[in-house]
Amino acid sequence: MKIGTREVYAIGCVLGLVGSLVLVVSQVLAGAVAYGVLTLGATVTFLIVLGNVYRREDFDRDHSRVYRALNLGGALFVVALGLLLLGVGIAFFGAFA
Numbered sequence: 001m002k003i004g005t006r007e008v009y010a011i012g013c014v015l016g017l018v019g020s021l022v023l024v025v026s027q028v029l030a031g032a033v034a035y036g037v038l039t040l041g042a043t044v045t046f047l048i049v050l051g052n053v054y055r056r057e058d059f060d061r062d063h064s065r066v067y068r069a070l071n072l073g074g075a076l077f078v079v080a081l082g083l084l085l086l087g088v089g090i091a092f093f094g095a096f097a
Contacts, residue, residue, distance in 0.1 A: 005068070006053055008075035013050035015082025020046060022089030030096035042085070049078075 020042040027036035063071075 005072050005075045006056075008072065009053045009078055010050060012075065012078030012080075012082040013046050013053065015079065016085045017043060017046040017050065017082075019082060019084075019086030019089040022093055023085070026089065026093035026096055030092075046082075 020039060024036045024039045024043065027033070027039060
């Protein structure tokens, strides 16, 4: 089984989605409901991006090496942001819930 750029983007989006949901729940449990509602914007953003990952057709085209390298770099950046948001969500949950 080969993991391509599309799957790396999806993993990053799922990590960000779970992290933002944990952050929303912990903010609501801490009594900051208004911030929880604002944080739902991140959740919606990750949902939209996750939907777009599987609707894009350009992953299957034969692009140049530079394009593929930059696309993979972008996917790894999304994974890093997803991990960061998951870590922040878990830390906030542990501290305030």
